[in-house]
Amino acid sequence: MxxxxxxxxxxxxxxxxxxxxxxxxxxxxxxxxxxxxxxxxxxxxxxxxxxxxxxxxxxxxxxxxxxxxxxxxxxxxxxxxxxxxxxxxxxxxxxxxxxxxxxxxxxxxxxxxxxxxxxxxxxxxxxxxxxxxxxxxxxxxxxxxxxxxxxxxxxxxxxxxxxxxxxxxxxxxxxxxxxxxxxxxxxPGTDGRKMSKSYGNYISLTDPPDEIKRKVLSMITDPARRTRKDPGDPEKCSAFQLHKVYSADGLAGIAEKCRTAAWGCVECKGILAERVVESLLPFQERRRELESRxxxxxxxxxxxxxxxxxxxxxxxxxxxxxxxxx
Ligand code: SF4
Missing domain, CATH: 3.40.50.620 (HUPs)
Incomplete structure (x- = not known):
């Protein structure tokens, strides 16, 4: 049944x-x-x-x-x-x-x-x-x-x-x-807490690409990475939690570059933002079509x-x- x-x-x-x-x-x-x-x-x-x-x-x-x-x-x-x-x-x-x-x-x-x-x-x-x-x-x-x-x-x-x-x-x-x-x-939301409307730390499914990039770049990262040269711990970074969802194919490489300070947080979060924007494109196109009715x-x-x-x-x-x- x-x-x-x-x-x-x-x-x-x-x-x-x-x-x-x-x-x-x-x-x-x-x-x-x-x-x-x-x-x-x-x-x-x-x-x-x-x-x-x-x-x-x-x-x-x-x-x-x-x-x-x-x-x-x-x-x-x-x-x-x-x-x-x-x-x-x-x-x-x-x-x-x-x-x-x-x-x-x-x-x-x-x-x-x-x-x-x-x-x-x-x-x-x-x-x-x-x-x-x-x-x-x-x-x-x-x-x-x-x-x-x-x-x-x-x-x-x-x-x-x-x-x-x-x-x-x-x-x-x-x-x-x-x-x-x-x-x-x-x-995680941009402040590291659970993403929620009431915390004001969310990325809407309808946010335009620039807004998504701005929000992703503002995400809390490992506080130990005070400068570009400091190695980080990805598990202490909210952007990395989001990478787990959007960059599952390259996760090991992202973690490695963080631990060895091979790249900076701006670069790392830039890639994440692109992934999020790209994944939402079909949704946003369909949303615009529905809004027109x-x-x-x-x-x-x-x-x-x-x-x-x-x-x-x-x-x-x-x-x-x-x-x-x-
Ligand atoms: S390099 Fe990436 S994973 Fe590491 S702390 Fe910065 S944003 Fe987070």
């Missing part, structure tokens, strides 16, 4: 190299062998950014265009916007009735995010409850598998706990979804909605019946 996969992305605008190598590549592979539901998690975006939703609409469109240009095929995967499927909100309400508060408070990211996002007031019902919204997203299509990074495993475990509780209370209704752990390379991203989401709607309707009818709301 074909596996059913669901994954969602918060709309944060244009995607970057970290997104591409993180889970976008995985999504492109999965659409070839599974029934895929890829949704734009705009309600999730509101849990932390409710104070200024002015860019949300534009971000959604940008992200869908990036997905399509990268190779997500709307004929293979259902692409839809979460808020176009109100069944999810109703389902979340039902699931929230049976989810103990303690389960939500102990999700590790709840405390971590509160500390990291100190400029934002996220002491809200919506933020505390977002793992329940995730459970509703997943169970709404009866997903068998959910691609996740290590840090998201506790969320999926919570969904599995909610499934067990639902089945215990109302009879066997849902199967527990499995995690599909992604083994993607770590993509106004409203195309929204058409794609409508098509995806038509695919997911009957699935969600069936699940919701079952849930209502089991919870006495039919």
């Amino acid at each position: 074909t596996q059913r996969i669901l994954t969602g992305y918060r709309p944060t605008g244009k995607l970057h190299l970290g997104n591409l190598h993180g889970n976008l590549r995985g999504m492109i592979e999965l659409q070839e062998k599974a029934e895929c539901f890829f949704f734009i998690a705009d309600w999730h975006a509101l849990t932390t950014d409710y104070q200024d939703p002015s860019l949300l609409h534009a971000y959604i469109e940008e992200m869908v265009l990036d997905w399509l240009a990268a190779g997500i095929d709307p004929d293979k995967a259902a692409i839809y916007r979460q808020s176009d499927l109100p069944e999810v909100a109703e389902f979340q309400l039902y699931l929230s009735m049976i989810t103990p508060l303690g389960w939500l408070e102990r999700v590790p990211s709840f405390k971590e995010q509160q500390e990291q996002l100190q400029g934002k007031d996220i002491a809200t019902h919506g933020f505390l409850g977002y793992p329940v919204l995730q459970a509703a997203d997943i169970l709404m299509v009866r997903a068998d598998g959910v691609p996740v990074g290590e840090d998201q495993l506790p969320h999926l475990e919570l969904t599995r706990e909610i499934v067990r509780r639902f089945n215990f209370l109302y009879g066997e209704t849902f199967a527990e979804p499995r995690s599909l752990l992604s083994h993607s390379p770590r993509i 106004p409203g195309f991203a929204w058409e794609v989401m409508e098509r995806g909605l038509a695919k997911v709607k009957p699935v969600a309707g069936g699940v919701l009818a079952d849930v209502r019946m089991r919870m006495g709301i039919d």
